[in-house]
Amino acid sequence: MSDTTLTIDNILAPELTLCKVPASSKKRALEFIAEQIREHYQTVSENQIFNNLIARERLGSTGIGQGIAIPHCRLEGLERVIGVLMTLEEAVEFDAIDNQPVDLVFALVVPKEATSEHLELLSQLAEKFNERSFCDRLRQCEDAQALYRSMTAASG
Template identity: 50%
Template sequence: MSLHELLTPPLTICNLDGGSKKRVLETASKLIAEQAQGLAAEDIFSGLIGRERLGSTGIGSGIAIPHCRLDQAQRAIGMLIKLVEPIDFDAIDNQPVDLLFVLLVPSEASDEHLQTLAMLAELFSRQEVLAALRDTSTDQQLFDTALRLAKG
C-alpha cells in the first residue's frame, strides 16, 4: 500500500504539542476516530498501547511508527504527525521522537500490514525525507511534502 492511499490531509498534523508518548497516542486515537467511521478512540488507543508494550515502535533517527491491527478497521489508515518538541519514545537508539506515522490496519490484513510497515521504514530511513518533513510548518505543507517524497 502506498502513502497516498493511507494518508489524508485531515490526518496530517504539523506542530502538534506532544508532551508524552501516551498523550500523543491518545490525541492520535481521538483524531483518527473522528475521521474513520466505526472506530472508537478507546479501541485505537488500546491497540496502539498494547503494541507499544510489546516493544517500542521508535525506529531511530527521531521516528516512530506506532501501529496495530483492529477488528473494527475496514481499511488501512495512516496519520502523519510532526511534533513541536521531540518526546521520549523508548526508541531503539534512545533518541527522542519528533516524527510519527500512526498505522491502523484491519485484523486480517497481516501481509498488507507488514508490507506497509516495510515501505514506511524505508521511506523514513532516508535523511533527505526526514530533513524535508522537519522543515515543514503547516499541515498542508507536511502532507504535500510527504506525498512528493514518497513518490521519489
C-alpha cells in the same frame, strides 16, 4: 500497479496529516492519534485504537531511531488502512531503539486481517524514513498541507 497494492499515498489523508502537534509524552501522542482517527472515522473506537497502540508498544517500542516512530496496531472491524502523520512541537521520550526522543510519527491502523498489507506498509515507511534528507524535509514543514505534500510527493 494493481489496486490491491497499498501505498502511503492512498492511506494518508490530508486531514490526518498534522504539523507541530503539542504532545508532552508518548502516551499523549498516542491518545492524540486515536482522537484524530475517531474524529474522521466515526465507526471506530478511540479507546480501542489507543489500547491497541499501547499494547503494541508494550511488545517493544515502535521508535525506530533518529527521532522517528511508527506506532501501529490492528483493529477489529476496520474496513480500510488508516495512516496518521504528525510532527511534534517538541520531541518526546519514546523508548526508541537509539534512546533518542521522537518528533516524527507515522501511525498505522490496519484491519485485523490485513497482515501482508500491514507488513508491506511498515517496510515502505521504514524505507522512506531511513532517508535523512526526506526526514529533514518533513521536519521543516510549517503547516499540515506542506507536510502532506512532502510525504506524498516522495512516494510512488
